[in-house]
Amino acid sequence: MLRYVEQAGRRTLDGLDQMGRASSLLGESLFWTFLGRRWRQPVRVRAVFAQMMQIGIAAVPITTLLATAIGVMLAVQSLYSLGLFGAQSFAHVGISLSLTREFAPLIVGILIAGRSGSALAARISTMSINQEVDALRAIGINPVRFLVAPALLAMLIMLPSLTMWANLVALSAAGLFVSASLDVSLAAYISNTMSVLVPNDVLHGLGKSILFAVLIVIVAALNGSRVTGGAEGVGRVTTRSVVHSISAIVLADMIFGYLATQ
Amino acid sequence: MSTLPQTQTSAPRAAAVEVRGLCAGYGDTQVLHDLDLEVREGEIMVIMGGSGSGKSTLLRLLIGLELPRVGTLSLLGHETARLGPVEMLDLRRKLGVAFQGGALFSSMSVAENIKLPLREHTKLDEATMDIMARLKLEVVNLSGFGDLMPAELSGGMLKRAAIARAIVMDPRLLFFDEPSAGLDPIVSAALDELILRLREAMGMTIVVVTHEVESAFKIADRITILDRGRILEIGTPEEVRNSSNERIQNMLNRRSAEEPLEPAAYLRRLTGNA
Numbered sequence: 001m002l003r004y005v006e007q008a009g010r011r012t013l014d015g016l017d018q019m020g021r022a023s024s025l026l027g028e029s030l031f032w033t034f035l036g037r038r039w040r041q042p043v044r045v046r047a048v049f050a051q052m053m054q055i056g057i058a059a060v061p062i063t064t065l066l067a068t069a070i071g072v073m074l075a076v077q078s079l080y081s082l083g084l085f086g087a088q089s090f091a092h093v094g095i096s097l098s099l100t101r102e103f104a105p106l107i108v109g110i111l112i113a114g115r116s117g118s119a120l121a122a123r124i125s126t127m128s129i130n131q132e133v134d135a136l137r138a139i140g141i142n143p144v145r146f147l148v149a150p151a152l153l154a155m156l157i158m159l160p161s162l163t164m165w166a167n168l169v170a171l172s173a174a175g176l177f178v179s180a181s182l183d184v185s186l187a188a189y190i191s192n193t194m195s196v197l198v199p200n201d202v203l204h205g206l207g208k209s210i211l212f213a214v215l216i217v218i219v220a221a222l223n224g225s226r227v228t229g230g231a232e233g234v235g236r237v238t239t240r241s242v243v244h245s246i247s248a249i250v251l252a253d254m255i256f257g258y259l260a261t262q
Numbered sequence: 263m264s265t266l267p268q269t270q271t272s273a274p275r276a277a278a279v280e281v282r283g284l285c286a287g288y289g290d291t292q293v294l295h296d297l298d299l300e301v302r303e304g305e306i307m308v309i310m311g312g313s314g315s316g317k318s319t320l321l322r323l324l325i326g327l328e329l330p331r332v333g334t335l336s337l338l339g340h341e342t343a344r345l346g347p348v349e350m351l352d353l354r355r356k357l358g359v360a361f362q363g364g365a366l367f368s369s370m371s372v373a374e375n376i377k378l379p380l381r382e383h384t385k386l387d388e389a390t391m392d393i394m395a396r397l398k399l400e401v402v403n404l405s406g407f408g409d410l411m412p413a414e415l416s417g418g419m420l421k422r423a424a425i426a427r428a429i430v431m432d433p434r435l436l437f438f439d440e441p442s443a444g445l446d447p448i449v450s451a452a453l454d455e456l457i458l459r460l461r462e463a464m465g466m467t468i469v470v471v472t473h474e475v476e477s478a479f480k481i482a483d484r485i486t487i488l489d490r491g492r493i494l495e496i497g498t499p500e501e502v503r504n505s506s507n508e509r510i511q512n513m514l515n516r517r518s519a520e521e522p523l524e525p526a527a528y529l530r531r532l533t534g535n536a
Contacts, residue, residue, distance in 0.1 A: 039347055041382075126368070135365035138325050139379045139427075140354035 022218050025144065029152045029217075032145035041142055047150035055116045055151070056158030060165065062115070063108060067166035070103050071095075071173030079181055088182060095174045096193045097201060104166040105205040106253055109212035112159060113245040117220040120151050121241035124224025125234045133225075148221045155213040163209040167202065208256050212249050219245040275302040276339065278435050278467035279324060284333035286323055293319045294491045297333070303434075306461055306468045308478040311488035312513060318439070320488065321471045325359050325437050326350070338434055355383050358428030358466075362440040364420035366412040366427070372399070373408030376427045383431065398426040401463075402456060418449035422456070429460065436460065438470040442477045454480050475514055479503070487513070 036042045078091040124147055127133050136143045175189045223241035227233045279301035286294040293316045301307040311317040322328040323335060326342060335342050340353055366375045376395040380386055386394070399405050402422040407415070415423060421441060428436060441457065442450040454477050461468055472478055478485055478499075485502045487494040487510050495505050502510065 040351060123369075130368065131361045131363060131365035132367055134322075134327055135359070135361055135367070137327055138354070138357070138359040138361075139382065140351050141378075141382050 018222065022222055025148065025221055026152075026214065026218050028144045029149045032142060032149045033153060036145055036149070041145050043145060043149045043153065047146070048153045051150050051154030052158050054119070055112065055154050056162060059112060059115060059158075059162060063111060063162050063166055064169050066107055066111060067104065067169035068173040070107055070166075071099065071170030071175075072177050074098060074103065074170070075174040075177040075181070079178065091178055091182075092175075092189060092192045093196050095178070096171060096197050099170045099174070100167050100197060100201045101204045102253075102257070104170055105163045105208040105212065106249070108159065108162045108166050109209060109216070109249045109253075110246055112155070112162070113212075113216045113219075113249060114242050116151075116155070117216040117245045118238050118242045120217065120220040121224040122234055122238045123147070124221055125227035125237045128225060128227050129230060129234065144221075148217065151221070152214070152217045155217050156210060159213040159216075160206045160209045163205055164202075167205065204260055207260070208253060211252055211256060215248045215252060216245045219248055275304060277301065277336070278303045278305070278338055279307075279469060280334075280336040281324075282334045284320075284323065284335060285331045286319055286328060287331060288319075292331075292491065294323070294330075297491075297493055299486060299493065299496070301467060301469055303467050304461070304465055305483045306457070306470065306481050307484050307486060308470045308472060308482035309486045309488060310472060310475070310478050310513070312473065314490075315488040316491040317471045317473075317488050319491075321437060321439055321469075324469065325357065326354070351383075355379075355431050356434045358431065358433035358436040360421065360424045360428045360436070360438045360441065362443055364412065364415075364424040366420060366423055368412050370412075371408065372404070372410050372412065372415070372423045372426075375412070375423065376408070376430050379427065379431050394430060395426075398430050399423075401429065401460075402426045403452075418445050418453065421445070421453060425456065425460075429464065429466075432464065434466060436466045436468045438468065438472075440472055440474075441470060442472060442474040450474070450477060451480075453477075457481050489513075 032039075032041060033043050074095050075091065078094050079088050082088045082091055082094070124133070127136075127147070133143050133147075136146055171193060175186055175193065178184070179186045179189045220241045223237045223244065227237045229236070277300045279299070281297050281299040284294055284297040284299075285292060297320070309317050309320060319328065323330055324337070329343075337353060338356055340349070342350065342353070345353060366372070367378070370378070373392070373395045376398055377391045380391045380394060395408060396405070399408055402425050404419060404422050404426060407419065407423070412420060412423070425438075438457065441453050445453065457468060457470065458481055460466055468481075470478070470481065482499055484496060484498055486496045487502060487505075487507075489509055494507055495502055495510055497505070503514065505511065
C-alpha cells in the first residue's frame with residue numbers, strides 16, 4: 001500500500017516538475033521570439049517560414065481530406081438523428097456549430113500533433129543524441145531560440161489557418177451532402193448556416209487552435225529534450241510526445257469549452 | 263611532439279584557460295575534485311585519462327555546457343561565471359569546438375553547416391560566406407565536399423568537416439573531443455597533422471581531450487593526466503613519459519590499472535571514495 005502511495009507521490013511530483021519545465025520552455029520561447037533581437041539572437045524569419053511550410057502547407061491535402069470526411073460524417077449523423085424527430089431541416093444548426101466550435105480545431109489539432117509534433121520531438125531528440133544540441137550551444141546559438149521558437153511561431157500561425165481551412169472545407173462538404181439529401185439548393189443551405197453562425201463561434205474554435213498550437217510544440221520539445229538512449233529512445237519520446245499532446249489537446253478542449261460557455 | 267617554441271625559451275604567455283579549484287558532478291556523484299589547470303596562449307594541451315576519469319566532464323565545463331559546482335573557470339581572461347548573456351556570446355565567438363562524432367547538423371549540407379556560425383553571428387553576405395566556407399574546407403582538405411550531406415561522409419571526413427565549422431569564425435581557442443576516436447591509424451595521423459597545422463597557421467590555443475596515447479604525445483606541448491576526477495600529472499610529453507607514477511605508466515603502456523569493476527564500485531570510484 002505504502003509503495004503505491006510512494007509511486008503516486010513520485011508521479012505527482014514528476015508531473016509538477018514537467019509542468020514547471022513546460023512553463024519555463026514556453027516563457028523562454030516567447031522571450032527569444034520577442035526579445036531575441038535585443039540579445040543578438042533573433043528568431044530567423046527563414047526558419048519560421050520553413051516550419052510553416054512543413055506544419056501548414058504540406059498538411060493542406062490531408063487536412064482537406066479529413067475535413068471533408070468529418071463534414072460528411074456529421075451531416076450523415078445529423079440527418080439521421082434529427083430525422084427521428086422530423087427535424088432534418090435544422091441539421092445546419094448542429095453541423096455548423098459543432099464543426100466551427102469543436103470538430104475542426106480538434107481534428108486539425110490531433111492531426112498536426114501526430115504529424116508535426118512527432119516530427120519536432122524526433123528532430124530534437126535525434127539532435128540531442130548526436131550532440132547537435134551541444135554543438136548549437138557551443139557555437140553560441142540558444143537551442144530554444146533556434147529549434148523551438150520558430151516551430152512555436154509557425155504553429156501559432158498555421159494551426160488557426162488550417163482550422164479556418166478545415167471549417168470551410170467541412171462546412172462545404174456537409175452542405176453538399178445535406179443539400180443533395182434534402183433536395184435543397186446549396187445557396188439556401190449556406191444562407192441558413194450563415195444565419196446561425198456568429199463570429200464568436202469561429203473565434204471559439206480559433207482560440208482553441210491557438211491553445212493546441214502551444215501544447216503541441218511545448219509537449220514535443222519537452223519530450224524531445226528528455227531523450228535517453230539511442231534510436232530506441234528517439235522512438236520512445238516520439239510516441240510519448242504524440243500520446244501526451246493528443247491527451248493534452250482533448251483535456252484542454254474540454255476545459256476551454258466549459259470555461260468559454262459559462 | 264609539436265614545433266611550438268618551448269616555454270622556457272620564450273616570454274611567459276598569458277593563460278587562455280585558467281581553472282581554479284574546480285569541482286563538478288551530476289546528481290549525488292562528484293566527478294571532478296578540486297582541479298587547477300592552466301593552458302597558455304598558443305599551446306596545445308592534451309587532457310588524457312581512462313574511461314570515467316572525468317575528462318569529458320571537464321571538456322563540457324570548459325566549453326560551457328555544464329556549470330561547475332565550486333571553483334572558477336576563465337577563458338581568454340574572462341571569468342565565465344561573471345559574464346552576462348551578451349558577453350558570453352561574444353566569448354563563444356572566440357571559441358571553436360570539434361565534437362567527437364562531428365555533431366554536424368544532419369539536415370544541412372556540409373557547407374551550410376560551416377556557414378551556420380557566420381550566418382548567426384555576422385552580417386556577411388551569402389557570397390562571402392560561400393568563399394569562407396570553401397576556404398575552411400580547403401584548410402581541412404575537403405575541397406569540393408561542401409554540397410554533400412553529413413550522412414554521405416566517412417568518419418574521418420565528418421571530423422574534418424566539424425573542424426572546418428569550428429574554425430570558420432577564426433577562434434582563438436579550439437577544443438577537440440576525442441579527435442582520433444574510431445579512426446584508422448592513417449586517418450588519425452592525418453588529423454593529428456591537421457591539428458598541428460592549425461596551430462602553426464592560425465596561432466590558436468588548442469585543448470584536446472583524448473585517450474589515444476600516440477596521438478597525445480605527437481601533438482601535445484603539455485599533457486594533463488586525469489584519474490578519478492583528479493589531476494595526476496601536468497607536464498611536457500617527456501615529463502609525463504618519465505613519470506614515476508605507476509597509474510600513469512600503466513595508462514601509457516595500455517595496461518589495465520585495475521580489476522574489472524562492478525557498477526557500484528565504478529560509481530564509488532567516480533566519487534573518489536574507492
